[in-house]
Amino acid sequence: MAIVSTKGIYGLTAMVILAKENEQKLLQIKEIASKGDIPQNYLEQILVTLKKSGIVESIRGASGGYRLSKNANNITVLEILNSLESSFAQTDIKTRNSLLQPFWDDSQNKIEEIFLLTLNELDEFLQKSSENFTYYI
Template sequence: MKLSTKGRYGLRSMVDIALNSNGDFIPLKQIAERQNISENYLEQVFSTLRKADLVKSVRGSQGGYALSKPASKITVGEVLRALEGELSITGDDNDEPGFEKNIEDCIKIAVWQEVNKSINAVVDSITLEDLVEQYKKLNAEFTFDFII
């Protein structure tokens, strides 16, 4: 499984909003600048996120985007599925094994379905709030406090 730039940039942008919004709407231009992503590309990503009801938007000079629900209620899995579709290590895992079991069906059941379950369990267990806290923790380690 390889995530596209749409999934990676979308997740980064969602964490950016969770980190910086404080309940306010954030202009896409600010997100694009902070994350070094094309604003035009983010418009496409956020159109999809809005349709999936993960963000809400307001037009105008004070407009922008905000999370549609608390960061603690949005999982990485929700964001990635909205942008990428179902998360699967192979493209054909939705096919049910045939009546006569063959080696391919054995591998599908014993390996790919289990890997998919694990991937989905991981991304569904991590929230945007978890990523914000991890980001803050990582940055706190590199913040030096000099007292004179």
């Protein structure tokens, strides 16, 4: 089972927002914060960490901002979470009772599979999921 903190959730949200933009377009922190409903001060800290990890790059100045440092097809959810979560871990669940062990093993495999999605694949997944919503008024 994996545990993801608010920092990881906000960071992944910011990365999805950056991935949706043209790779050369710079987004300012206030734009990302607004689009992702992320506290701006917290986002600044998150982006500094992602920059140190080489996942994003920034340009200073009035027309500056942040963008992905590489193609969204080459950045995985796992890479982002490993960068942001100081104690990110997937725990192995081993029980004395082997009755549930196949369930725990299968759930662990599915978590690993979804965390290996690239930003582009995650965006496609999110778009498909949003298409399944039906709104009634």
